[in-house]
Amino acid sequence: MNLPKRYLITSALPYANGLKHIGHLAGAYLPADIYVRYLKAQKRDVVYVCGSDEHGTAIPIQATAEGTTAQAIIDKYHPIMAQNFKDLGIDFDIYHRTSDPLHHETAREFFTKLNDNGNLEIKESEQYFDEQANTFLADRYIKGTCPNCAYENAYGDQCERCGKSLSPDELINPVSTLSGNTPIKKATKHWYLPLDRHEDFLRNWILKEHANDWRSTVVGQCKSWIDGGLQARAVTRDLDWGVKVPAKDAEGKVLYVWFDAPIGYISATKQWALNTGKDWRPYWEDKETKLVHFIGKDNIVFHCLIFPVMLKLHGNILPDNVPSNEFMNLEGDKMSTSRNWKIEMQDYIDDFINKENGGSQMADVLRYYLTLIAPETKDSEFTWQGFQDANNSELVSIFGNYVNRCFVLMHKLCKGKVPPLHAEALTDLDKATMAEIQGTKEKVENLLEQYKFRDALFEVINLSRIGNQYMQKKEPWIVAKQTAENGQPTAEAQQSIDNTLHICLQLCANLAVLINPFLPFTARKMCYLMKVVDKMLDWDNAGKLKLLSVGYTLRAPELLFRKIEDSEIAYQLEKLKSAIVSREAAVVSKEPVTMEENSPKFADVKSEIVFDDFAKIDLRVGTIVSAEKVEKADKLLKLSVDLGFETRTIVSGIALHFKPEDIVGKQVTVVVNLAPRKMRGIESNGMILMAEDANGKLHFINPEGEINAGAGVS
RNA sequence: GGCGAGGUAGCUCAGUUGGUUAGAGCACAGGAUUCAUAACCCUGAGGUCACGAGUUCAAAUCUCGUUCUCGCUACCA
Numbered sequence: 001m002n003l004p005k006r007y008l009i010t011s012a013l014p015y016a017n018g019l020k021h022i023g024h025l026a027g028a029y030l031p032a033d034i035y036v037r038y039l040k041a042q043k044r045d046v047v048y049v050c051g052s053d054e055h056g057t058a059i060p061i062q063a064t065a066e067g068t069t070a071q072a073i074i075d076k077y078h079p080i081m082a083q084n085f086k087d088l089g090i091d092f093d094i095y096h097r098t099s100d101p102l103h104h105e106t107a108r109e110f111f112t113k114l115n116d117n118g119n120l121e122i123k124e125s126e127q128y129f130d131e132q133a134n135t136f137l138a139d140r141y142i143k144g145t146c147p148n149c150a151y152e153n154a155y156g157d158q159c160e161r162c163g164k165s166l167s168p169d170e171l172i173n174p175v176s177t178l179s180g181n182t183p184i185k186k187a188t189k190h191w192y193l194p195l196d197r198h199e200d201f202l203r204n205w206i207l208k209e210h211a212n213d214w215r216s217t218v219v220g221q222c223k224s225w226i227d228g229g230l231q232a233r234a235v236t237r238d239l240d241w242g243v244k245v246p247a248k249d250a251e252g253k254v255l256y257v258w259f260d261a262p263i264g265y266i267s268a269t270k271q272w273a274l275n276t277g278k279d280w281r282p283y284w285e286d287k288e289t290k291l292v293h294f295i296g297k298d299n300i301v302f303h304c305l306i307f308p309v310m311l312k313l314h315g316n317i318l319p320d321n322v323p324s325n326e327f328m329n330l331e332g333d334k335m336s337t338s339r340n341w342k343i344e345m346q347d348y349i350d351d352f353i354n355k356e357n358g359g360s361q362m363a364d365v366l367r368y369y370l371t372l373i374a375p376e377t378k379d380s381e382f383t384w385q386g387f388q389d390a391n392n393s394e395l396v397s398i399f400g401n402y403v404n405r406c407f408v409l410m411h412k413l414c415k416g417k418v419p420p421l422h423a424e425a426l427t428d429l430d431k432a433t434m435a436e437i438q439g440t441k442e443k444v445e446n447l448l449e450q451y452k453f454r455d456a457l458f459e460v461i462n463l464s465r466i467g468n469q470y471m472q473k474k475e476p477w478i479v480a481k482q483t484a485e486n487g488q489p490t491a492e493a494q495q496s497i498d499n500t501l502h503i504c505l506q507l508c509a510n511l512a513v514l515i516n517p518f519l520p521f522t523a524r525k526m527c528y529l530m531k532v533v534d535k536m537l538d539w540d541n542a543g544k545l546k547l548l549s550v551g552y553t554l555r556a557p558e559l560l561f562r563k564i565e566d567s568e569i570a571y572q573l574e575k576l577k578s579a580i581v582s583r584e585a586a587v588v589s590k591e592p593v594t595m596e597e598n599s600p601k602f603a604d605v606k607s608e609i610v611f612d613d614f615a616k617i618d619l620r621v622g623t624i625v626s627a628e629k630v631e632k633a634d635k636l637l638k639l640s641v642d643l644g645f646e647t648r649t650i651v652s653g654i655a656l657h658f659k660p661e662d663i664v665g666k667q668v669t670v671v672v673n674l675a676p677r678k679m680r681g682i683e684s685n686g687m688i689l690m691a692e693d694a695n696g697k698l699h700f701i702n703p704e705g706e707i708n709a710g711a712g713v714s
Numbered sequence: 715g716g717c718g719a720g721g722u723a724g725c726u727c728a729g730u731u732g733g734u735u736a737g738a739g740c741a742c743a744g745g746a747u748u749c750a751u752a753a754c755c756c757u758g759a760g761g762u763c764a765c766g767a768g769u770u771c772a773a774a775u776c777u778c779g780u781u782c783u784c785g786c787u788a789c790c791a
Contacts, residue, residue: 145791172791217719217785224718224786297719297785326719327784334784372739373727378720379784386726389740397753405750412749455728458739465739465754472755477748559751652791690791 004290004320006045008283009036010265011090012295012303013053013098016077017062021342022382023335024296025088026370027325031453032294033090034371037517038448041539047283049268050085051096052078055242056257057138061155061177070241074099084345087353088363089520094275096268098243098260103267107260108246110314111235114193115247119313121192121232128156128168128183130176135252136188136238137168137176144171189249192232193259198309199230205318206304215451217377218324221300233306235259262307265293266316284316291319300324323451326375330382331576341576343382351572361561364519365391371457371518384569384576391564394461400560402464403511405471406504407529407557413480413489418505419498420550430499433470434545436463437510441543444514453518460514467507474500502550505530509547513537522560529555618673619689619713620644621703624666639663641670641686644710648672648685667702669713 012028014020029050036048054074063070074097082095096103114120128137139156156168168174176183195202206214206222235256236245242254266284273280283289293303303322311318328335335342352362369390373380410416440463447456474496482493489497509530516523516537523537530536531554532547541547548554622641639650650670669689689701703711 220718221786222718224716228717228787301786329784377727381726383725386740389725392751393740393753396751401750401753405754407750409749458728461739468750468754469756471749472747475747475749475755477750480749557750561751563751651789687791 003044005286005288006283006290007036007039007047008265008269008289008291009039009046009048010291010293011048011050011092012293012299013051013261013264014081015056015058016052016054016074016081016097017058018077018337019344019346020081020084021335021337021344022348022366022370023328023330023342025090025345025366026328026374026382027296028294028299029085029090030088030367030370031323031325031374031451032292034453034517035292035294035448035451037091037520038539041513041516041537043538043540047269047272048091048093049096049265049272050092051094051098051264051268052081053257053261053264054078054097054099055254055260057141057237057239057241060239060241061141064177071099080346084349087349087360088345089360089367091520094268094272096264096271098264098267100267100271102271102274103260103264104243106267106270107243107255107263110263110266110310111191111243111255111259112246114310114313115191117313119193120235121194122189123192123232124187124189126185127188127238128174128176129186129188130178130181130183132179132181133176135178135240136186137178137183138237138239139168141177142168142171142174142183143177144168144174188238190237190253191235191245191247193235193306193309194232195230195305195309196232198312199226201312202226202230202305202309205308210321214321215323215377217297217326218300218304218322221297222304225301225305230305233258258302258306259310262302262310287317289317291317293319293322295322295324297324297326321451323376326377326379328370328373328375328380328382331384331573332381343572343576347575351568360521361525364522365395365561365564367519368395368457371453374454376452376454384572388564388566388569391561396561396563398468399461399464399511399515402467402471403508403526403529403560404557406467406501406508407554409471409476410501410505410554411556413476413497414501416553416556418548418550418552418554419502421502422495422499425492425495425499427499429470429473430503433466433503433507436466437507437545438543440466440510440514444542448517457518460511460518463507463514464511467504467511470507471500471504476500503545505548505554506545509536510542510544513539513542513547525558525560529558531555617671620670620672621707621709621711621713622648622668622670623709624663624668627663637663639688641668641688642709643670643672644708650686650688652688663700666700667706667709669701669703 009032011032014024032048036046039046052074059073060070063073066073078097085092085095098107111120128142129135130137130141137156142156143153144156145152145154154171156171156174174183175181202222203226206219207226211219233256236250236253236259237256238252239254240252242257243260244250245253245255266280269280269283272278284291293307295303300322303319303324308318330341330343333341348366349363352366353359365387369382369387372390372394373382373386410419440459443459444456447453447459476497479493479496479500480489482490484490488494508526509532512523512526512530513536515526524534527534527536530548531552536547620643622643624639625642625647626640627637637652639652641648641650648670671687671689672685690699
């Protein structure tokens with residue numbers, strides 16, 4: 001196998017608007033860290049970069065909401081996130097940040113090169129503009145009613161309640177969050193990355209060259225995007241938070257966050273090089289560098305399509321692989337920050353690591369379970385019960401217990417020293433066990449090279465299982481009872497004991513080397529117990545049977561892991577339950593719940609209108625005379641509504657809530673002078689008023705008793 | 715609706731190019747043991763491989779249809 005000259009490993013830049021949860025950890029950070037630790041143990045040339053993504057509109061918006069500045073937000077979260085990663089053993093070579101001047105400089109250079117080379121397009125488009133604030137409004141500065149779920153405070157890029165991606169044009173009743181005014185449309189100029197020009201390249205590169213070595217989920221997702229037709233994507237935004245666009249007539253424009261964030265990998269590498277006196281260029285320019293991006297599946301489009309196009313245009317190397325993980329669910333539901341259904345890294349650190357209940361070893365317990373259930377091929381499921389079981393019956397009972405019984409027996413039967421190996425007395429079982437040690441090394445290696453972290457970890461644990469079986473069959477504690485007249489074991493018995501424990505201890509040392517990428521704190525504690533330096537953890541030592549010298553005194557046994565009590569699990573489940581409560585409150589309030597405020601809130605009252613505004617709306621009572629499902633649409637019903645003076649066709653998105661046959665004859669309130677709008681090819685002439693309850697269920701607004709169709713409502 | 719990924723033992727998941735009685739770990743049951751964190755070790759029970767049809771000597775695996783879950787995307791009060 002031709003080894004790459006050097007490696008550059010990246011983990012997705014976490015967005016610096018809040019704390020990250022264990023789903024993020026399992027998806028983009030932990031696997032990368034394992035891979036990097038493995039490469040470093042092999043003494044390969046590897047740099048692992050990451051950093052906070054600190055631009056985008058969400059951060060200044062959040063700042064406004066919290067009455068602070070964008071800078072204050074990122075300054076608050078950047079160090080906490082960096083510390084969280086450190087506490088969990090995620091060992092970046094550099095954790096940079098995109099607000100750093102070096103990053104701005106790097107991103108501007110990148111943009112300029114593409115722009116100068118004619119790789120970007122400039123287009124004029126109509127964008128919302130706030131006249132009072134005299135500024136164009138980025139998507140997130142526009143709020144309005146979500147066309148998907150009718151949530152009234154949906155943002156121009158996404159509805160926080162139903163999670164749907166939106167564009168500002170889709171919002172109903174758009175309002176500027178800066179002034180509260182209705183924005184006007186105004187022409188503005190933006191730079192675009194014409195992805196459509198690169199379809200052939202992407203198709204060939206991903207769907208042909210990497211059809212077999214990339215994960216099928218990744219290739220499939222890319223195929224879906226490519227087949228769906230690639231379009232030019234705006235590279236710039238009208239905003240004053242971010243990297244200023246280095247071009248003429250670009251006043252008030254910054255690079256769109258998706259463009260500048262991945263460049264953060266490059267600027268982080270530059271900063272690392274500055275810190276260490278190295279040259280960053282080969283890592284991004286030399287074809288012999290292996291670039292690997294670790295991400296979650298929501299990031300596939302950026303790392304497999306957009307950023308590679310950018311890199312190619314800019315003259316950089318392309319990623320060798322993008323081992324994206326699927327999502328990790330939590331106790332039967334999707335993890336979600338806005339719904340407060342999550343376990344933050346900080347929560348875990350507070351509850352399990354910082355207290356006097358296990359220390360850093362507990363970081364390894366989380367690393368263990370998250371790797372065990374890593375969503376490598378499909379969405380997976382985190383349960384606290386599973387966490388407890390994995391710890392108590394695997395880490396503690398199999399791995400930890402093996403190490404412990406080795407040490408205890410060695411102290412009891414071998415005077416606390418590594419016993420000699422009597423080659424002449426080796427049994428077949430001894431030899432087979434020694435072979436297993438070497439075999440495990442190769443298995444783990446192969447699996448890691450294929451990014452199969454879950455399977456690789458299993459093989460390591462399995463080696464401790466083999467150790468337990470070996471010890472059980474050799475039963476040195478029984479052999480020790482074959483005593484001579486002096487009360488000591490016979491010479492023959494002692495030979496057997498020596499050989500058994502010698503092999504057991506070498507196996508222990510191997511476990512430390514092999515577990516090191518996965519559970520680094522544990523590996524170090526094992527080194528401490530064996531009184532060896534960390535250098536023993538070099539991957540070269542894996543499979544070797546002379547890691548511990550004969551006659552060497554080892555420390556007294558100490559437990560590697562502790563059991564996790566039922567009460568701890570009950571407490572965590574209770575914590576989550578209270579999150580359900582606040583989530584229900586969130587639905588009532590139609591407001592994303594923040595950690596601090598769990599009390600129900602109602603949507604903000606819209607800005608005041610005069611009577612004439614209201615009088616413009618013509619409301620009538622109508623009777624539904626027929627209803628049918630609209631073809632090829634999940635949510636639409638085509639209704640005929642008798643309004644007295646005429647019967648109209650109205651298309652309404654209520655199919656998920658009502659069966660057509662159940663609503664015929666119902667009286668409803670209709671906005672009759674709304675401009676017609678085509679939906680799925682059917683013209684809708686009016687709008688049915690609906691009320692939504694706390695569970696998201698829709699109800700008709702209708703008169704108390706039956707009245708004549710066409711009656712006015714005021 | 716379109717596209718992508720999935721649906722395999724009570725739970726969490728493997729199953730490479732179709733090839734004998736479909737696997738692992740955990741949980742469970744029985745046994746054995748005591749060096750060890752009521753730990754380990756041995757044995758066992760368990761699955762109509764979502765459902766239906768087709769191709770084949772042979773299908774968890776290939777084809778088509780149905781259904782459910784997740785993601786992207788379209789329509790949308």
